[in-house]
Amino acid sequence: MEFKWDILQFPERKNCKAYAAPFDVRLNNSNQATVVQPDFCVICDFSKLDHKGCNGAPDLIIEILSPGNTENEMKIKYDLYEENGVKEYWIVDTELQYVLIHSLKDGKYSGLKPIVNSDLINSRQFPDLKFLVGEIFE
Numbered sequence: 001m002e003f004k005w006d007i008l009q010f011p012e013r014k015n016c017k018a019y020a021a022p023f024d025v026r027l028n029n030s031n032q033a034t035v036v037q038p039d040f041c042v043i044c045d046f047s048k049l050d051h052k053g054c055n056g057a058p059d060l061i062i063e064i065l066s067p068g069n070t071e072n073e074m075k076i077k078y079d080l081y082e083e084n085g086v087k088e089y090w091i092v093d094t095e096l097q098y099v100l101i102h103s104l105k106d107g108k109y110s111g112l113k114p115i116v117n118s119d120l121i122n123s124r125q126f127p128d129l130k131f132l133v134g135e136i137f138e
Helices: 070-084
Strands: 016-021 024-029 034-037 040-043 054-055 060-065 088-093 099-107 106-109 118-120 129-133
Touching: 024 070, 034 070, 060 070, 070 088, 070 099, 070 106
Parallel strands: 024 054, 060 088
Antiparallel strands: 016 040, 024 034, 040 060, 088 099, 099 106, 118 129
8 A cells, every 4th residue: 555645735725844755854862863754744833944954843744654664653753753842743554544643732642543544634733634544545
């Protein structure tokens, strides 16, 4: 299965910009700079953008699971994104066709139940961003 939805089109309507990998996002992890390249990210604070990419937390990060990166996406990046204040973090499993959405509240992520093929995705960060999960998989 393949993730086919084009996140890059939506944010322009919200005075935000979306970027697809390869795009560097520089975050801090235990007082150490960490550079990640999310599959997709949306940035609404343009002061974070520079010639190297994004310096600070994007408003939304979407990571797509693939064999070999599941632990990285589910644990390491989850902790890093939460610590750095990424407001919303989606994990997309193209094989099992579900999406996990984690929203930041009081510095901690709270997650919704897994959103599956026939469910409607409704972003907390971008309430106008609504679509059926089945629409993003081929």
